[in-house]
Amino acid sequence: MPFNGDIQQLAEEFESRTPQEILQWAFAEFGDDIAMSSSFQTQSMPLLHMATRLKPDLRIFFLDTGYHFWESLIFLVRVASDWQLNVVDLNRDSRWDVFVRQNLRNLPLDDPNLCCYIHKVQPMQKAVAGLRAWITGIRRDQTDVRAQAKILEVQEDGLVKVNPLLNWTKADVAAYIEAHNLPSHPLTAKGYRSIGCAPCTVAVGAGDSDRAGRWAGRGKTECGLHTEMFKQKEYAVS
Numbered sequence: 001m002p003f004n005g006d007i008q009q010l011a012e013e014f015e016s017r018t019p020q021e022i023l024q025w026a027f028a029e030f031g032d033d034i035a036m037s038s039s040f041q042t043q044s045m046p047l048l049h050m051a052t053r054l055k056p057d058l059r060i061f062f063l064d065t066g067y068h069f070w071e072s073l074i075f076l077v078r079v080a081s082d083w084q085l086n087v088v089d090l091n092r093d094s095r096w097d098v099f100v101r102q103n104l105r106n107l108p109l110d111d112p113n114l115c116c117y118i119h120k121v122q123p124m125q126k127a128v129a130g131l132r133a134w135i136t137g138i139r140r141d142q143t144d145v146r147a148q149a150k151i152l153e154v155q156e157d158g159l160v161k162v163n164p165l166l167n168w169t170k171a172d173v174a175a176y177i178e179a180h181n182l183p184s185h186p187l188t189a190k191g192y193r194s195i196g197c198a199p200c201t202v203a204v205g206a207g208d209s210d211r212a213g214r215w216a217g218r219g220k221t222e223c224g225l226h227t228e229m230f231k232q233k234e235y236a237v238s
């Protein structure tokens, strides 16, 4: 059943609400027809923590791209076990298997948009297709694209995207982590302040933005989950 309320008005109202209040509304509104995506890095911990305390059986989508640092996978297993999380791994469609195996090493470097489409966008499109709402952890202070986002957004197919942390800053995230003594991804202490797949992530310096280490020097700042690419149903391979 599509959401019938005035999403724009609600999104404006939510600008002055806490993430917990926004999550409470979302869980009451969408029941079990909602899931959250998480990349299981240090900055993901606050939203995971607050959301699963409100709804312990919440489905948590993890994009298992096959290109993650082993530290990320170990961290995920540890947090999922300690917090008893309902993690659902999302994998690429099998029709890409032969192509990916033939291009495994070069694909992230030669065509990162295609690689992200195969390993992130398409699996997430499929996972959210049967849902009414999708919770994400994006913040306005992360990228120019995210700065334009709204706390509630409706996609063309009626899916409501809920972004409870949109107004939070890096300092808010750090304060919540400290207040709740949340675990830290092992690579954070080594200068990896935003962690994605290994071929596309490097450590950053003290003066760099957190996301400077993502696709560094390649003119790409987003994987496509939060851009127009998410509307794309196919991707032409040249």
Ligand code: SF4
Binding pocket: 065, 067, 107, 108, 109, 111, 112, 113, 115, 116, 117, 119, 120, 196, 197, 198, 199, 200, 223
């Ligand atoms: S972040 Fe890099 S390795 Fe991961 S899916 Fe995107 S291009 Fe591929």
